[in-house]
Amino acid sequence: MISPLAYIHPDAKIGNNVEIGPFVFIDRNVVIGDNNKIMPHASIMYGARIGNGNTIFPGAVIGAVPQDLKFRGEETTAEVGDNNLIRENVTINRGTAAKGRTVVGNNNLLMECVHVAHDARIGNGCIIGNSTKFAGEIVIDDCSIISANVLMHQFCRVGGYGMIQGGCRFSKDIPPYIIAARDPICYAGINIVGLRRRNFSNETIEAIHNAYRIIYQSGMNTTDALKKIEDEMEMTPEITYIVDFIKNSKRGIIPANKSLKED
Numbered sequence: 001m002i003s004p005l006a007y008i009h010p011d012a013k014i015g016n017n018v019e020i021g022p023f024v025f026i027d028r029n030v031v032i033g034d035n036n037k038i039m040p041h042a043s044i045m046y047g048a049r050i051g052n053g054n055t056i057f058p059g060a061v062i063g064a065v066p067q068d069l070k071f072r073g074e075e076t077t078a079e080v081g082d083n084n085l086i087r088e089n090v091t092i093n094r095g096t097a098a099k100g101r102t103v104v105g106n107n108n109l110l111m112e113c114v115h116v117a118h119d120a121r122i123g124n125g126c127i128i129g130n131s132t133k134f135a136g137e138i139v140i141d142d143c144s145i146i147s148a149n150v151l152m153h154q155f156c157r158v159g160g161y162g163m164i165q166g167g168c169r170f171s172k173d174i175p176p177y178i179i180a181a182r183d184p185i186c187y188a189g190i191n192i193v194g195l196r197r198r199n200f201s202n203e204t205i206e207a208i209h210n211a212y213r214i215i216y217q218s219g220m221n222t223t224d225a226l227k228k229i230e231d232e233m234e235m236t237p238e239i240t241y242i243v244d245f246i247k248n249s250k251r252g253i254i255p256a257n258k259s260l261k262e263d
Contacts, residue, residue, distance in 0.1 A: 047094045051082040059089040066093045066118035068136060081106040092116040098137060129166060159245050163191050173249040176241055177208050186257040187216045204238055211242050216256040
């Protein structure tokens, strides 16, 4: 299961049933759980923490030092959960003093050449397309789909259960359950197909749609739109998530599509 051509530091901790291919490099201060497959030429660097059942493809680098000039060699980690597919040449950097760790959750697919910068947080069940780049201290909520060649500015957050069109770049937050598209990026409707695939009821989908009609198509400012939602709509978990997400946004949310009219 472990190639004699791999290098594994004697202080690294390796779980059971781990397959390690030739020319893999595993540094000291690394912990790898059970049932992982690490393919040739992957590098698991100092501070990496890898859970169970992951497949790490050739050329991936987990735990390299941050590309942040403020980094001074502090003790930080890059943490990967369980059952992730980390494809060729993905890079996941360690954290910095800002948050101390970079985290990728469970059951994610990170496609070829994705970059996850220092102190980022990626949730569970996300699909990240080829060559998408995440800057430092970003947050991706659960079940997000982010297409190829997306550029995400530092400190931004993407809400769960949405979809971002390929090639987009953005420096504001993207609320949950929506499709973000066009250039410049904007709200392009709710992610109806994705919500149905996730077994959201028709009533819940309609409520989400009604909330975004108020936020993006009523002509109201954001504060008044949120107040209207709180005053007039049932505050289900989904509607509460939308309202809290926008209220807590530090960078503001992406704008409306000006071609959309209230329906």
